[in-house]
Amino acid sequence: xxxxxxxxxxxxxxxxxxxxxxxxxxxxxxxxxxxxxxxxxxxxxxxxxxxxxxxxxxxxxxxxxxxxxxxxxxxxxxxxxxxxxxxxxxxxxxxxxxxxxxxxxxxxxxxxxxxxxxxxxxxxxxxxxxxxxxxxxxxxxxxxxxxxxxxxxxxxxxxxxxxxxxxxxxxxxxxxxxxxxxxxxxxxxxxxxxxxxx
Numbered sequence: 001x002x003x004x005x006x007x008x009x010x011x012x013x014x015x016x017x018x019x020x021x022x023x024x025x026x027x028x029x030x031x032x033x034x035x036x037x038x039x040x041x042x043x044x045x046x047x048x049x050x051x052x053x054x055x056x057x058x059x060x061x062x063x064x065x066x067x068x069x070x071x072x073x074x075x076x077x078x079x080x081x082x083x084x085x086x087x088x089x090x091x092x093x094x095x096x097x098x099x100x101x102x103x104x105x106x107x108x109x110x111x112x113x114x115x116x117x118x119x120x121x122x123x124x125x126x127x128x129x130x131x132x133x134x135x136x137x138x139x140x141x142x143x144x145x146x147x148x149x150x151x152x153x154x155x156x157x158x159x160x161x162x163x164x165x166x167x168x169x170x171x172x173x174x175x176x177x178x179x180x181x182x183x184x185x186x187x188x189x190x191x192x193x194x195x196x197x198x
Contacts, residue, residue: 025052026109028176028189032138039063041104044130046095047111051078058085066103070094096122102132108139108190113152120163128167133196137168140176141188157188168192 025033033053039061045054048067051074057065059082068091069075075090091098095111096119112123127137144154157173164170169192176187 025056028140029053044103044106050074053107053109054078055082058082068093068095068098096126101130103130104135106137113142117153124163124167128194131194133194135194137192143188164192168194
């Protein structure tokens, strides 16, 4: 089993071996962002990669966007590409060890699929702790058979429903209709709302 640690990801960025980097904001996430009216919502993007969504949010006037990544290189790229982005909102840390909470919205874009499948329960728990009650987790999951040869690792709708249903209201979990061409038919768009009682 691969050790997907800081050294692994730094090497991936250094050698530009990021086959899933689409070079732009994910269209389903852009469509979701474009309908948000409150530019003050506290937003977190964990494992944001090259930060297309973070930079897009910032350019659209969102004032409280945070990025946490285990690797330094993608954070540095955001600083270079968007020099006015608050550096205190670019956090180099292991998301699972980082302690911030109270977010209104967390955007998921190829972070979940980059984790070892054995970490998925911990991901759900961490998302629950990171969001305020009633906060939302929004993003994309891959829909293809689970593989040991990731990342990306796969999964399916039934697994995702089973993982999240205890702690989240599943508001939307459906085939993304506006994926980029190489991903058409392999992405599920979701909106999960953190339950208030746990």
